[in-house]
Amino acid sequence: MLKIYTSLTFSLAIILSSCDLVKDLDDYSPKYSVDAEFAIHDQTSAEQALTGVYAGWAQSSKLTGMPDIMIIPSLLGITASQGEAGESRFLALNKPNKEMKSIEGGYLSLYSIINRANWVIEKVSLLSGDKFSNPKRKREILGEAKTMRALAHFYLLRLWGQYYDTSSKYGIVITLEPTRTKDAKARSTVEETYQAILNDLNDAIIEAPILRKKIFANQTFAKSLKAKVLLYKGSFSEASQTAKEVIDHASENFGLLNDFQSLFDLTTPDVFDNKEALFCAYGDKIHGLGLSAYWLGSFCSISNRYQELAKNGGAIINDQVIKYDSTRISFISPNSEINTNNKYQRAPYEIAYHMRMAEIYLIFAEANARTHKKTYQDALWALNLIRKRAGAHSVRSDGFNTYPSDISNKKLLEAIRIEKMMELGTENGESWFDLVRYAYIDGGFESGFKVYDEKSAAINPDKYILPIPEESVKSGNQTVIQNPSY
Structure with missing residues (x-):
């Protein structure tokens, strides 16, 4: 295991883009580079290049995109409060701007992952089968790279595109080939963006390995991500069906852990291969993910609002008061200065779940409930299963129950x-x-359920997504159109 994680970090020095070409944000060129036109020539170099794709999810330095993109949405919402970093204050007030380094870094990092994946896909596709010790490994490498490309495109869409509206022209720049010129590409529509992501995932479900390690892409994660993408797209029936297929056909390597606490046992490297993980990023004290430092107040902390909801919040269902939580609140440690997030501790190891099985059950629950508005017992089953794992009781009384x-x-x-x-x-x-x-589903942003009823600062729907970094807009001579209100 140590060898796997060491090589993952080492590959940060491997660059999979042409270093003398494009310099704008969509075509990132790290400091140390080799020409990818010639770098991938056999299985060993292909594996190293693929490892470089995964390395893109690690933190390189502060405000370079990782773990910023994993935290910015929490600041926009209600689960996080601002930290010491000045940018976090404006994000928590739902006032992002196009000069923010955290936003620029996130945009850059995701397109870097995509460009690395594109080099792997193009060059490995050209290699003959005899370059691989096992012929199926070529196909698996392609499947892993396509999964990472799909994931990065999806993150870009939901951060910088109007992902909630498939009729919108404000999708993202879809990049399916390595960058070789300075020519900027225009943004695709939201519908086109979703289709490109789903095309990659459909390939990956067939091509990716069944399982190597949970820090690498696999078929189950690819199908799980497809269910999530379909949910965001509004294809609820298909999302429900896809999520249920994951639940029903997952091998013994995938399932819910018996208790929530084990998901964040950061004292052992075994946490990276727990059965609930679908795909996760690895970190340790030497090569960290940056999440623990960010959540300890440098960039954010747990909000008082979230702590209060978890501790005392509840819903009234037919005169029964059902508490939202009882046990998971223990992962929030309140003190006089900040509310600590114990999912990301200063421990020997650090984990970032891109997806885990509990989310698949909840994706199924929502998609099924939206598909079957009158007969939704399957959705209720999935919801209550997650609550039972958290300690909820199946009794008809007030409290933390199903x-x-x-x-x-x-x-x-x-x-x-x-x-x-x-x-x-x-x-x-x-x-x-x-x-x-x-x-948005409930009649748009100005009727029915409203975002600003939950987050009073979130009054401008244009600010529900981030601005395209100014440098990317300028370098493309306005080919890349900025988001509204920026």
Whole structure:
């Protein structure tokens, strides 16, 4: 295991873009580089190049994009409060601007991952089968690279594109080939962006390995990510079906852990291969992810609002008061200065879940409830399964209990949104994206469920997504159109 993680870090020095070409944000060139036109020539070099793709998820230095993109959504939402960094104050006030280094770094980092993946896909596709010790490894490498490209495009879409509206022209710049020229590309529509992501995932579900390690892409993660993308796209029936396939057909290597606490046992490297992980990033004290430092107040901390919801919040369902949480609140440690996030501790190891199985159950719950508005017992089953794992009781009384079978569809959907916040809170800012999606689905941003009813500072829907960094807009001679209100 040590060899795997050491090589992952070493590959940060491997660059998979042409260093003398494009210099704008979409075509990032690190300091130390080799020409990718010639670098990938056999299985060994292909594996090294693929490892370089995964290395893109690690932190290189402060405000360079990682872990900023995993935390910015929490600041926009209600789970995080501002930290010492000046930019965090404006993000918490829902006032991002196009000069922010954290935003620029996130945009740059994701396109760097995509460009690295593009080099792997192009060059490995050209290699003959006899260059590999096992013929199927060529296909697996392609599947892993396509999964990472899809994931990076998806993160770009939900941070910088109007992901909630498939009719919008404000998608992102889709990059499916290595960059060789300075010519800027225009943004694709949201619908086109979703289709490009799904095309990669459909390939990856077939091509990616069944499982190597959870720090590498696999078929189950590719299908899980597809379910999530379909949910965001609004294809609820297909999302429900895809998520259920993951649940029903997952091998013994994938499933819910018996207890929530084990997900964040950062004293052992075994945490990176726990069965609930679908795909995660590795960190240790030498090569960290930056999450613990960021959440200890340098960039953010747990908000008082989130702590209060987890500790005392609840829903009234037919005269029954059901608490939102009881046990997971222990991962928030309040003190006189900041509320500490114990998911990201200064421990021997540091983990960032890009997805885990609990999220698949909750994706299924929402998609199923939106598909079957009158018969949604399957959705209720999935929701209550996650609550039971957290310690909820199946009794008809007040307290931290499961939701009853006579809950309305509207209240069930709200219960699912809150449950995702309790279960996945501060993991990639999922609750912020849910808040925006729910509001848009419920008749748009100015009717029904409203974002600003939950976050009073979030009054401008244009600021629900981030600005394209100014340098990227300028360098492309306005080919890349800026988001509205920026």
